[in-house]
Amino acid sequence: RKEVEQDPGPFNVPEGATVAFNCTYSNSASQSFFWYRQDCRKEPKLLMSVYSSGNEDGRFTAQLNRASQYISLLIRDSKLSDSATYLCAVRDNYGQNFVFGPGTRLSVLP
Amino acid sequence: GAVVSQHPSWVICKSGTSVKIECRSLDFQATTMFWYRQFPKQSLMLMATSNEGSKATYEQGVEKDKFLINHASLTLSTLTVTSAHPEDSSFYICSAAGTGGLGTQYFGPGTRLTVL
Numbered sequence: 001r002k003e004v005e006q007d008p009g010p011f012n013v014p015e016g017a018t019v020a021f022n023c024t025y026s027n028s029a030s031q032s033f034f035w036y037r038q039d040c041r042k043e044p045k046l047l048m049s050v051y052s053s054g055n056e057d058g059r060f061t062a063q064l065n066r067a068s069q070y071i072s073l074l075i076r077d078s079k080l081s082d083s084a085t086y087l088c089a090v091r092d093n094y095g096q097n098f099v100f101g102p103g104t105r106l107s108v109l110p
Numbered sequence: 111g112a113v114v115s116q117h118p119s120w121v122i123c124k125s126g127t128s129v130k131i132e133c134r135s136l137d138f139q140a141t142t143m144f145w146y147r148q149f150p151k152q153s154l155m156l157m158a159t160s161n162e163g164s165k166a167t168y169e170q171g172v173e174k175d176k177f178l179i180n181h182a183s184l185t186l187s188t189l190t191v192t193s194a195h196p197e198d199s200s201f202y203i204c205s206a207a208g209t210g211g212l213g214t215q216y217f218g219p220g221t222r223l224t225v226l
Contacts, residue, residue, distance in 0.1 A: 042219070043218060046215075
């Protein structure tokens with residue numbers, strides 16, 4: 001089993017739709033969690049960190065479920081500019097193990 | 111967010127030559143730097159993790175003698191692809207992480223290597 005797994009995608013949604021991505025991790029020692037977005041032929045950019053109590057940044061909401069070892073990202077009112085690959089990442093407490101998921105590609109269609 | 115630069119952004123070289131890629135953290139001290147490789151339409155693949163002043167830790171299947179990593183200071187790490195071959199053509203991305211906060215990784219813009 002891979003350390004970090006994500007929805008296989010791709011997700012094709014119309015503008016204005018709400019879309020949710022899930023990510024599961026196998027290392028129970030994971031302490032820090034992140035969502036990145038990566039545009040085609042570009043480097044990943046940090047979208048948001050994920051806090052234990054869940055957090056929201058505009059149209060984006062991240063949730064963490066430690067018991068089930070998964071994190072989620074919800075995008076509301078999706079825009080064309082949200083089209084990208086979304087990567088989740090987890091890091092253990094010692095900082096030596098930072099693992100990315102394979103990514104889920106999102107295409108928002110007009 | 112923090113700024114990480116990478117140089118060069120794009121390089122074409124002949125088979126058999128060596129290519130050095132620099133990764134710099136511009137506004138914070140990076141205790142750890144990571145080197146990734148990404149082939150088209152595939153996910154990031156971690157190649158190695160380097161801590162300042164110590165030898166890099168390579169992922170399984172990555173040849174340490176072919177991909178030389180030097181992390182001489184808290185702001186600079188280099189990756190040298192030695193005797194490059196066409197199959198080494200890829201997008202190489204570095205990232206840097208400090209010790210503060212959640213230890214977020216910040217990525218450089220990547221280097222696109224094409225070996226002829």
